[in-house]
Amino acid sequence: MQYTVLALGLALGVSAMPSPYGHSHHLSPRDCEEPSEESSSISAGLTTATSSYLAPIETSYFPAANVSSSSSSAAEPEMTIMPISSSGSSTSGGSLPASSGSSALGATQTIAPGESFDGGMYVYDRGVSCTGQEEGGDSDAVFIIENGGSLSNVIIGPNQIEGVHCEGSCTLTNVWWSAVCEDAFTIKLQDAGEITTITGGGAFGAEDKVLQHNGAGTMSVSGFTVDNFGKLYRSCGNCDEMYERHVIFSDLTATEGKSLAGINSNYGDTATFTNVNVSGVGDICVTYTGNDSGDEPEKNGSGPSESCIYSESDITEL
Numbered sequence: 145m146q147y148t149v150l151a152l153g154l155a156l157g158v159s160a161m162p163s164p165y166g167h168s169h170h171l172s173p174r175d176c177e178e179p180s181e182e183s184s185s186i187s188a189g190l191t192t193a194t195s196s197y198l199a200p201i202e203t204s205y206f207p208a209a210n211v212s213s214s215s216s217s218a219a220e221p222e223m224t225i226m227p228i229s230s231s232g233s234s235t236s237g238g239s240l241p242a243s244s245g246s247s248a249l250g251a252t253q254t255i256a257p258g259e260s261f262d263g264g265m266y267v268y269d270r271g272v273s274c275t276g277q278e279e280g281g282d283s284d285a286v287f288i289i290e291n292g293g294s295l296s297n298v299i300i301g302p303n304q305i306e307g308v309h310c311e312g313s314c315t316l317t318n319v320w321w322s323a324v325c326e327d328a329f330t331i332k333l334q335d336a337g338e339i340t341t342i343t344g345g346g347a348f349g350a351e352d353k354v355l356q357h358n359g360a361g362t363m364s365v366s367g368f369t370v371d372n373f374g375k376l377y378r379s380c381g382n383c384d385e386m387y388e389r390h391v392i393f394s395d396l397t398a399t400e401g402k403s404l405a406g407i408n409s410n411y412g413d414t415a416t417f418t419n420v421n422v423s424g425v426g427d428i429c430v431t432y433t434g435n436d437s438g439d440e441p442e443k444n445g446s447g448p449s450e451s452c453i454y455s456e457s458d459i460t461e462l
């Protein structure tokens with residue numbers, strides 16, 4: 145059965161929303177994002193995309209299809225999707241779950257502050273080729289989660305550039321990236337004391353970074369799987385606005401990568417690790433001397449320290 149999906153008048157809703165943040169910070173390249181573009185770049189109007197399945201595009205702007213019922217009309221998944229519990233999954237090491245279908249979005253999908261989007265295990269991308277390590281902007285993201293928003297049960301596909309952007313206190317549950325491009329997920333904005341939570345999910349094939357932290361506060365990651373990557377997490381080392389940042393990893397399975405976390409010890413960053421299984425990973429935690437002048441940050445050390453909080457018993461070599 146063939147359905148034509150309007151993907152989406154959502155763009156209209158988005159462009160009508162004033163950004164609560166105004167212009168984003170100007171960030172320098174390398175370990176940061178480029179200056180992000182205004183969300184007005186999303187206002188491509190009513191774009192249409194075709195999909196062979198009814199895409200479960202449901203947001204606060206368009207109370208359209210019921211995600212759970214529409215996804216059940218698609219082909220049965222070949223394998224079991226990772227179970228999700230509200231307390232979070234402690235399983236990791238899984239492979240990419242089967243999808244319910246796919247949807248190439250004509251415009252970035254924005255999840256409004258405090259709203260949730262359940263993707264019903266569809267693959268979402270933008271129908272564009274990855275541009276390698278060239279930094280993209282907000283308009284290259286597949287999803288932008290505004291402050292306090294949630295995204296769940298989504299597979300970010302290969303035909304996209306910037307993955308998912310977060311504007312503070314985001315909740316990601318069972319979100320997967322089948323082929324990371326420039327990076328998978330970026331906290332663009334976040335206040336000190338705010339926490340972004342990633343539960344379950346995983347990412348594959350990141351040439352460089354997977355999780356990028358440019359705002360302040362904490363990123364907490366549990367039950368995550370990562371395979372074939374450069375850095376799993378990087379606290380921006382040379383953004384124009386530098387903050388103290390924290391990352392907490394628990395129940396992580398990481399295979400074939402350079403390092404799990406890169407943090408700036410001179411800004412008071414910490415990375416904490418509990419129940420981490422690794423194979424073919426170079427460093428668990430690397431400290432850098434970050435700066436706000438755009439210079440390439442210098443490496444300071446690696447291994448357990450006041451900044452890199454773990455003991456050998458927290459790490460299991462598979």
Ligand SMILES: *[C@@H]1O[C@H](CO)[C@@H](O)[C@H](O)[C@H]1NC(C)=O
Nearest residue numbers: 207209210211212213214216
């Ligand atoms: C959406 O679908 C689920 C499962 O089929 C059902 O339990 C729920 O009531 C539906 N919600 C709406 C708003 O139709």
Ligand SMILES: *[C@@H]1O[C@H](CO)[C@@H](O)[C@H](O)[C@H]1NC(C)=O
Nearest residue numbers: 235236237395396397419421
């Ligand atoms: C790590 O491996 C051990 C032993 O193989 C297993 O018991 C544990 O559940 C694994 N942890 C994760 C996070 O997968």
Ligand SMILES: *[C@@H]1O[C@H](CO)[C@@H](O)[C@H](O)[C@H]1NC(C)=O
Nearest residue numbers: 408409410432433444445449
């Ligand atoms: C470098 O690391 C050492 C401990 O490993 C720490 O005492 C020192 O403050 C760090 N320097 C900077 C600039 O982060």
Ligand SMILES: CC(=O)N[C@H]1CO[C@H](CO)[C@@H](O)[C@@H]1O
Nearest residue numbers: 434435436437439440441442
């Ligand atoms: C503010 C700060 O730490 N700036 C430093 C950025 O990095 C360069 C090169 O390591 C240093 O020379 C700056 O002092």
